[in-house]
Amino acid sequence: MADDALLFVLPERHPLLGAALSAVGGLECAESPAVLGWLHAHGLPASSERVRIVPAGAAVLVPEEAERLPVPLGEEETLRVEHACAPRSVTDMESELLSFRDTTQDWQSLVHRALTAGIPAPRMTAPPHAVPAAWGGRPSRVPGPVIRGRCSRTGRRGPAAAG
Structure with a gap:
């Protein structure tokens, strides 16, 4: 040992x-x-x-x-x-990120786990209510709990990719 x-x-x-x-x-x-x-x-x-x-x-x-x-x-x-x-799979983490798009509770921990799982920071964005008014109160490319684009497992779109 x-x-x-x-x-x-x-x-x-x-x-x-x-x-x-x-x-x-x-x-x-x-x-x-x-x-x-x-x-x-x-x-x-x-x-x-x-x-x-x-x-x-x-x-x-x-x-x-x-x-x-x-x-x-x-x-x-x-x-x-x-x-x-061991980190969970990227698809599991993407699904968790999508479920957190309407909350700011414990999002720093979620972002850390997502980065550890291999999700690149540019794929994440902060939810609109978490972005300071000084930044225009809308999503930006700062790390946050919302996944950008489609989830590779569910096919659901994140808010930044919708529309």
Whole structure:
């Protein structure tokens, strides 16, 4: 076993990264005195959404201000962590973007997940009610939760492509 993953405490109001430790399933390291002590020191249960895990190769994604703990994993555990951290397909993300076209709630997190899934920033635009009046109160090419063009899975058009 080597340090095959990195546990970290996601800072407040930061887009979700990696996978929640609780979503990966039982990892042997999660019951170790080192991990239990680390969680206790941060006042967080292992089931907290803020306790995240990424494969060692994805450590560059972890925010600099996040508290980190390298952990060893077995081969099967490493595969589970990698699978849990893998981005969803682009078509799934496009569908989610389309469903968010009438809201601004948590759109920064959604945009981050879309970019991670491989949707290019120029395909996204902010919803009209999220664009400041100084910008004319209409969609612009700033990142936002609405997909431009057609969704490759559903064929639905985003508002920027309609008309």
